[in-house]
Amino acid sequence: KQYRIAVIPGDGIGKEVMPEGLRVLEAAAKKHDVSVHFDHFDFSSYDYYEKHGQMMPDDWKEKIGKHDAIYFGAVGWPAKIPDHVSLWGSLIKFRREFDQYVNLRPVRLMPGVPSPLAGRKPGDIDFWVVRENTEGEYSSVGGRMFPDTDREFVTQQTVMTRTGVDRILKFAFELAQSRPKKHLTSATKSNGISITMPYWDERVEAMAKKFPGVKWDKYHIDILTANFVLHPDWFDVVVGSNLFGDILSDLGPACTGTIGIAPSGNINPEGDFPSVFEPVHGSAPDIAGQGIANPIGMIWSGAMMFEHLGEKEAGKSIVDAIERTLAERTLRTKDLGGNADTTACGKAVADMVD
Amino acid sequence: KQYRIAVIPGDGIGKEVMPEGLRVLEAAAKKHDVSVHFDHFDFSSYDYYEKHGQMMPDDWKEKIGKHDAIYFGAVGWPAKIPDHVSLWGSLIKFRREFDQYVNLRPVRLMPGVPSPLAGRKPGDIDFWVVRENTEGEYSSVGGRMFPDTDREFVTQQTVMTRTGVDRILKFAFELAQSRPKKHLTSATKSNGISITMPYWDERVEAMAKKFPGVKWDKYHIDILTANFVLHPDWFDVVVGSNLFGDILSDLGPACTGTIGIAPSGNINPEGDFPSVFEPVHGSAPDIAGQGIANPIGMIWSGAMMFEHLGEKEAGKSIVDAIERTLAERTLRTKDLGGNADTTACGKAVADMVD
Numbered sequence: 001k002q003y004r005i006a007v008i009p010g011d012g013i014g015k016e017v018m019p020e021g022l023r024v025l026e027a028a029a030k031k032h033d034v035s036v037h038f039d040h041f042d043f044s045s046y047d048y049y050e051k052h053g054q055m056m057p058d059d060w061k062e063k064i065g066k067h068d069a070i071y072f073g074a075v076g077w078p079a080k081i082p083d084h085v086s087l088w089g090s091l092i093k094f095r096r097e098f099d100q101y102v103n104l105r106p107v108r109l110m111p112g113v114p115s116p117l118a119g120r121k122p123g124d125i126d127f128w129v130v131r132e133n134t135e136g137e138y139s140s141v142g143g144r145m146f147p148d149t150d151r152e153f154v155t156q157q158t159v160m161t162r163t164g165v166d167r168i169l170k171f172a173f174e175l176a177q178s179r180p181k182k183h184l185t186s187a188t189k190s191n192g193i194s195i196t197m198p199y200w201d202e203r204v205e206a207m208a209k210k211f212p213g214v215k216w217d218k219y220h221i222d223i224l225t226a227n228f229v230l231h232p233d234w235f236d237v238v239v240g241s242n243l244f245g246d247i248l249s250d251l252g253p254a255c256t257g258t259i260g261i262a263p264s265g266n267i268n269p270e271g272d273f274p275s276v277f278e279p280v281h282g283s284a285p286d287i288a289g290q291g292i293a294n295p296i297g298m299i300w301s302g303a304m305m306f307e308h309l310g311e312k313e314a315g316k317s318i319v320d321a322i323e324r325t326l327a328e329r330t331l332r333t334k335d336l337g338g339n340a341d342t343t344a345c346g347k348a349v350a351d352m353v354d
Numbered sequence: 355k356q357y358r359i360a361v362i363p364g365d366g367i368g369k370e371v372m373p374e375g376l377r378v379l380e381a382a383a384k385k386h387d388v389s390v391h392f393d394h395f396d397f398s399s400y401d402y403y404e405k406h407g408q409m410m411p412d413d414w415k416e417k418i419g420k421h422d423a424i425y426f427g428a429v430g431w432p433a434k435i436p437d438h439v440s441l442w443g444s445l446i447k448f449r450r451e452f453d454q455y456v457n458l459r460p461v462r463l464m465p466g467v468p469s470p471l472a473g474r475k476p477g478d479i480d481f482w483v484v485r486e487n488t489e490g491e492y493s494s495v496g497g498r499m500f501p502d503t504d505r506e507f508v509t510q511q512t513v514m515t516r517t518g519v520d521r522i523l524k525f526a527f528e529l530a531q532s533r534p535k536k537h538l539t540s541a542t543k544s545n546g547i548s549i550t551m552p553y554w555d556e557r558v559e560a561m562a563k564k565f566p567g568v569k570w571d572k573y574h575i576d577i578l579t580a581n582f583v584l585h586p587d588w589f590d591v592v593v594g595s596n597l598f599g600d601i602l603s604d605l606g607p608a609c610t611g612t613i614g615i616a617p618s619g620n621i622n623p624e625g626d627f628p629s630v631f632e633p634v635h636g637s638a639p640d641i642a643g644q645g646i647a648n649p650i651g652m653i654w655s656g657a658m659m660f661e662h663l664g665e666k667e668a669g670k671s672i673v674d675a676i677e678r679t680l681a682e683r684t685l686r687t688k689d690l691g692g693n694a695d696t697t698a699c700g701k702a703v704a705d706m707v708d
């Protein structure tokens with residue numbers, strides 16, 4: 001079968017790292033006999049917005065909804081276009097309308113990337129953050145009353161549905177079950193957020209009964225963030241609500257040295273819609289156009305995409321190539337103390353793929 | 355004037371660290387000619403709950419509402435009494451009914467306390483987290499619909515009032531203005547939480563206009579937690595909503611080595627009600643009764659209490675004594691690699707006060 005991938009570079013350094021991501025995917029596809037076809041799209045970018053007054057064409061769903069996956073660079077250019085237009089007009093639209101209810105990110109300390117945590121070595125930190133990606137704290141239900149008076153107030157609801165909570169927990173428990181440690185940690189705050197979070201805990205307990213082989217525990221989000229720093233070796237699979245997962249999946253990569261190389265998947269596990277794979281970093285206007293951006297996040301996201309498509313070997317060959325590349329100082333980009341530019345780093349990974 | 359302090363040891367190690375807190379307060383009071391009277395209360399504890407079926411007497415407000423401050427150990431014994439009974443029946447009641455709308459915690463790397471962050475030394479990390487303590491995400495507004503069916507869902511509102519937001523921001527800007535760096539950082543998530551958080555940003559901007567001498571910036575909570583780990587030296591005063599402040603004020607102390615020594619104040623700045631000073635650690639059932647708990651969090655909270663009462667010199671003398679004590683391995687408790695027990699550590703600090 002031939003995979004059809006929608007390619008959306010987006011803004012800023014998204015455009016610079018995308019060619020390297022594609023280069024490595026092509027190298028891995030060749031070695032592992034995977035047939036891929038890439039379709040390129042210019043929407044979901046500031047340039048497109050400037051021309052058309054919207055982030056995406058009206059028929060964006062027809063254009064990319066039948067692809068096997070979407071390979072996405074970065075979107076957003078806060079100085080030119082407000083976040084709620086650019087992000088809610090693309091990224092969050094994908095998540096909602098393609099029902100990508102899993103946001104998946106590895107937290108893994110790689111060779112050549114110094115951890116800000118004292119004494120931690122590659123191998124010490126290796127877990128996954130599973131984030132609910134469609135509901136929870138990111139609802140749009142709420143409003144403002146008594147505007148511009150002393151009585152002014154705003155409210156916004158957190159919404160958790162049984163469907164929404166159970167399916168993300170099921171995904172997380174299944175992932176935990178597939179791993180050697182079989183350990184799941186749930187992020188909660190039921191001692192302070194007294195309605196939604198106890199419900200989350202309740203559903204975790206119910207789901208845990210279906211996975212007797214998985215050991216599980218829960219921490220309140222405050223002490224959990226502390227434990228990411230103090231005991232990152234405690235974790236295997238960490239599951240959280242939209243907001244908690246968002247926090248943990250930036251904090252986790254920071255603990256492994258840099259969010260500059262972290263990948264992510266926005267996944268619809270049933271495959272009813274395409275999933276989006278994108279680096280965690282944004283468009284980084286401050287370094288865009290200089291050719292120095294680190295392409296590893298983009299490349300690693302490609303590896304996750306191949307794994308999601310079922311091409312485990314091709315995916316793994318990319319992750320291995322990333323590790324070997326990062327281990328060589330001269331092949332790393334400037335942000336990691338090396339002197340390679342974006343292209344040189346991307347080529348190095350492509351060459352290492354086997 | 356004689357200060358009247360309500361003393362509530364609470365549960366678990368709260369009872370063990372309280373005598374050391376009092377010992378040091380008495381030593382500092384003597385040296386600095388401060389007159390203090392302590393009234394002891396046994397409520398807000400599991401023992402009290404077991405006898406009376408509630409955490410506090412009906413007239414708790416009359417009993418402690420006229421004191422100049424409340425010196426609080428720790429409450430909660432999750433195996434025996436659910437959090438929502440113990441915490442909401444005492445700690446959170448104080449915050450709400452005594453309108454302690456500021457939760458204040460220092461984040462400071464102390465000598466003798468190894469930071470989990472590589473290469474950070476005492477002096478490198480020194481900032482305050484200012485947390486809104488009465489509203490926000492900790493509302494009790496919400497509920498459940500369609501229970502026990504597939505359509506089941508729960509909602510909970512975040513509530514931000516103009517009064518509530520403005521007064522915490524004012525406190526934070528004033529604190530920033532009083533410090534050498536005059537720098538304030540606001541925690542937001544307005545790119546994802548689309549109603550309450552943009553409102554928070556709006557009020558920050560309005561308040562900033564009244565403090566032209568203060569430099570300010572804002573970060574989304576996800577990248578802010580990452581920056582606590584990667585760049586803790588960037589911060590001076592960090593202000594956040596109830597939930598964001600809760601997270602940051604556990605993560606911050608974790609970055610400085612341990613939440614075991616962190617102090618906190620739950621403050622009603624106007625002095626209409628007493629403020630509560632308590633260590634950040636909980637009742638720690640796992641080590642309770644062994645006499646090994648670290649009393650520094652309790653002692654440091656006492657220093658904050660003196661400063662709040664206007665006894666700056668007495669407060670500072672305690673913080674200095676803590677630093678000198680922590681610098682000596684033999685005077686530290688086991689959790690910090692020393693061999694002192696709770697009492698020996700407390701006595702050491704009391705002796706150092708000058």
Ligand SMILES: CC(C)[C@H](C(=O)O)[C@@H](O)C(=O)O
Pocket residue numbers: 191192222441600
């Ligand atoms: C015990 C809990 C309700 C409390 C909170 O979240 O406010 C605690 O974490 C704190 O920070 O004082």
Ligand SMILES: CC(C)[C@H](C(=O)O)[C@@H](O)C(=O)O
Pocket residue numbers: 087246545546576
């Ligand atoms: C850009 C923003 C809305 C987004 C989020 O909070 O979901 C981002 O932080 C992410 O994690 O993908």
